[in-house]
Amino acid sequence: MQSQTTTTTTPPPFQFPREYSFPPFFTRQHNLTTHHAQLTKWASLVLSYCRHHRLYKLTLSDSSASQFPLFYNAKINRRLGISDIREVVEFLRRDGRAEWVGGSDSNNKEDGGEGGDVVWIYWRTPEEWAAVIEGWVESTAQRGSVLTLYELREGDGARGAEFHGIEPELLQKALGVLVKRGKAQIFGNEDSQGVKFF
Amino acid sequence: MFLKQLDLTTALRPSYLPDEDLLFVQDNVGLYEGKFKLPNQQNGQVYLTSHRICYVESTDPRKYSVALDLKDVERYEFSARFLKSSPKITLVPKATKRSSLQPRASGLLTGNGTSSLGQTTNTAIRVPPVEPAPASSATWICTICTFPNPVPSNFDPSTANAHTPLPPCLACGIKPTLAHVLKAAISNATSRQQGGPTLQTPLPIRPRPPSDLGAAQFASPPTSRSTSSPKTPDPDASFQCPRCTFLNHPSLLSCEICGAPLISHDLPAELMQQGRSQTDSPGPFLNSPLSTVSSAADTIESVKLSFRGGGEKIFYERLKGSMTQRKWLLQGAPPIPKASRSDATSDGSGPGSVAGNGASERVKIGGIAGLEHRGQAMRKNNEMVIGSAFEDLEALMASAKEIVALAEQFARQGGGGESALLAESASSQLGLITTKDIVGGNSDSLYLSELARNVAEFLTDDRRGVLKRAGGIMSLVDLWAVFNRARGGVELVSPTDFEKAARLWEKLSLPVRLRTFKSGAMVVQSKDRTDETTIKALLEWLKDLHEFPPENEVAWDWREFGRGVTARDVAERFGWSIGVAEEELEMAEERGVLCREEGIEGLKFWENFIDTGEGKTRPNPAKELEDSLIKALSDSGFL
Structure with a gap:
């Protein structure tokens, strides 16, 4: 988990919202309205936390561990239970902001899928990433040129771009969106894939 | 008035x-x-x-x-x-002019009528208070030989009971039933008032005479009306005897056949009319x-x-x-006479004089002998009171006060705290008297509504303070138990009736109400205590906790969030039972005012800082998309 953030500079400490230090925030609420508000707040907290730390995936079994501060407030010694975390993830998934790793559709439960351990957190959805990449290509006048995926992720040309350091799989998904729209074409074999923007 | x-x-x-x-x-x-x-x-x-x-x-x-x-x-x-x-x-x-005299006179006569024997002698002496009618006017007809007997002059229908001595029939010597004589006396009184030339009471008030007199009049209204009217004197008109229906000559004052007094017909016509239209x-x-x-x-x-x-x-x-x-009359009655009462009731003198006699008669014996003598006299007196009380039930009712006093005395002599409690409950029981047999009507609804009122009174009674002691709210089961205990173990209310009665409070707009919690638990509280006031009180308390630091060091910012409270804290604070406190907290949670925290210290409730309202205004992307689609479609004219 931490390895994914190594490429970026050490971020300033994340500013947790007010509710994070409110003990009942870590208990599942019974009142439906309150529960919905609780889920909403947790969802936005998870998204903003992931965005801040540039996390693209969460491993639930790890994230409930003590050293991971998102679901565990050491100061007030309160922890969000694993089932509640799953509920938050499910809430995000319904909103299109999360996806179980290993299955784009939730009925594929063979490898991961719903109830799996690793989950994509889409603080930007593949569509949004596609738009970002397209915008970057446009602004850097690289339409028609061919770029390797590595260049997009780690290359010097892409340094400073938002998608710098993006997960390869997520990049694939975003480029897939562009391919579907007819804005790009992917070729090459597994290790050295290239993409051409139209 | x-x-x-x-x-x-x-x-x-x-x-x-x-x-x-x-x-x-x-x-x-x-x-x-x-x-x-x-x-x-x-x-x-x-x-x-x-x-x-x-x-x-x-x-x-x-x-x-x-x-x-x-x-x-x-x-x-x-x-x-x-x-x-x-x-x-x-x-x-x-x-009105008699009202000042009457109670005093009857009080003197019947004030000591605590035993059935005393009562009968007194009523025999008693003079009919109003309209001392001639004895001959009232007659009862013997059911055996049909001989019209005069009703005794001292017979007062309002006070007569089973013990009033009734003279036997003059012809055959068979004693009449009380109801029979009573009926005759009442019918006579009615007819006398109708016929009397000097009217003391307004005519229209009188009910239809229950006897055959009334029936006879109704059977032939035209005849009697024509004769009674002085404006149309008809010499041939006959006057029907109200008793034997013989048609007498109009000038006769009593029936030729049976001797019954005939209604004088020189009454004003309008009075007769009034009498008829009543x-x-x-x-x-x-x-x-x-x-x-x-x-x-x-x-x-x-x-x-x-x-x-x-x-x-x-x-x-x-x-x-x-x-x-x-x-x-018992209200001002003197306490139980100390001396022997047998002679008092027989000679009919007042209790005051009896006490005086007893004092003078008492031989002065000192020491233990005196104490023993006094104890013996007391026991004899108690024996008398109890004996006479159980002679018959009506007399028991009359001497209820003395019996209660005796029961309390016995309870005190028993000395134990428990018996004192019993006496208390016995006396309190007298105040809780809605029982099935005192309520008329053919349905249960009146009984239930009376019971509902009874319970409401019991709850709001400041002397008992039942509701107040329970913090203004108590469970229905507790109330049922307390209520039945207060009834002293008699005429207990069944749980079903009790619940039904409690459900009537709202309909009868009584000052208490029944509340059913989500869990199905039913509680009783005063009407002015609604969910809103409870929530307000809870919130005020929780807001106070922002000001006062908690006893133990807490990790969160208590100035901002206050602290969580358990049902026990709430029960302690508001004087509720824990069950009620739990229900109230859950009610407040249900309303979104509180939120819960389940931790190692148990379930705690907090002010709701989770749902602060911004969640509702959060834009829903799907909806926005839909809206923009609809807008685009309508703009391009597809919709």
Whole structure:
């Protein structure tokens, strides 16, 4: 988990919202309205936390561990239970902001899928990433040129771009969106894939 | 004034005087004054107590409820259902000039009538209070030989009971039944008042005579009317005897055949008319009280109770009973005489003189012998009281006060705290007297509504403070237990009835209400305590916790969030039971005011800082998309 953030500079400490230090925030609420508000707040907290730390995936079994501060407030010694975390993830998934790793559709439960351990957190959805990449290509006048995926992720040309350091799989998904729209074409074999923007 | 303003309790029942016992309740009763309906008192409940008849109007009880003292009642008459006319009980007040004398005189005579023996002698001496009619005028006809016997002059229908000595038939020597003589006396009184040239009481108030006299009159109204009218003197017209229906000559004053007095027919026609129209069922309303005043001149109005929902027979029976017992005389009655009472009751002298005699007779014995002597006298006296009380039930009712006093004394002598408690519950039981048999009507609804009022009174009674001690809220089960305990183990209320009665509170607009929590638990609380006030109190307390630091060091910012409270804290703070506190907290949570925290310290409740309202305004992307789609479609003219 931490390895994914190594490429970026050490971020300033994340500013947790007010509710994070409110003990009942870590208990599942019974009142439906309150529960919905609780889920909403947790969802936005998870998204903003992931965005801040540039996390693209969460491993639930790890994230409930003590050293991971998102679901565990050491100061007030309160922890969000694993089932509640799953509920938050499910809430995000319904909103299109999360996806179980290993299955784009939730009925594929063979490898991961719903109830799996690793989950994509889409603080930007593949569509949004596609738009970002397209915008970057446009602004850097690289339409028609061919770029390797590595260049997009780690290359010097892409340094400073938002998608710098993006997960390869997520990049694939975003480029897939562009391919579907007819804005790009992917070729090459597994290790050295290239993409051409139209 | 015959009818008096009535004080009501919080539960809209009459507030009883000390020593007053509720005897009967009947609903759907209307009030008449004279022959006129009282406009605002046509549907209410009538409470017959040992001292009064209370009428509680159902629509505006505080304004229109009235009561009349039984001691002011001279006479009461019963008229059965006739065609559309509901059964009625007429109460004739004592004349005002006599009212000052009457209670004193009867008090002297019957004040010591605690034993049945004393009562019979007293009633025998007693002079009929009003209209001392000639003895010959009242006759009863022997059922065996049909000989008309005179009713004894000292026979008073209002006080007569089973112990009144009745003379046997003069012809055959068979004793008549009390009801028979009573009926004859009443019918005679009715006919006398109708026929009497000097009218003391207004005519229209009188009910239809229950005897054959009335029937005879109704059977042939044209004949009697034509003869009674002085404007159309008809020499051939005959006058029908009310008893034997023989057609007498109009100038005769008594029947040729049976000797019954004939109604004098030189009455004013309008009076006869009034007398005839009295039984009209849908009687006119009393619009202006002046009309009766002018017609009744210096007389006082009588009051009629119209029993539209039945129950008149039991009411009449119990009214008879309480008129006989005269409980109101007990109020000023002297305590149980200390000396032997056997001679007191036989010579009929007052208890005061008996006490004096006893004091002078007592031989002065000192020391242990004196104490023993006194103890013996006391035991003898107690024996007397108990013995006479159980002689018959009516006498028991009359001496109820003494018996209760004795029971309390015995309880004190027992000395234990438990027995003192028992005595207390026995006396408190006297205040909780809604039982199934005192309530009339054919359905359970009146019993339930009375029970509901009873419980409401019990709850709001400041002396007991049942609700207050429980922090203004208590579970129905607890209340049921307390209530039945207060009844002293008799006439217990079944849980079903109790619940049904509790459900009636809202309908009867009583000051308590039944609340059912989400879990199904039912609690009782006063009406002004709603969920909103509870939440307000809870929130105020929780807000206070922002100001005062918690006892232990806490990790979160207590200035911002306060602290969580458990059901136990709440129960302690508000004086509720823990179950109630839990329910109240969950209610507040349900309303979104509180939120919960489950931790190692148990379930705690906090002010809701989770749902602060911004969640609702958060834009929904799917909806936005839909909206923009619809907008685009409508812009391009597809929609």
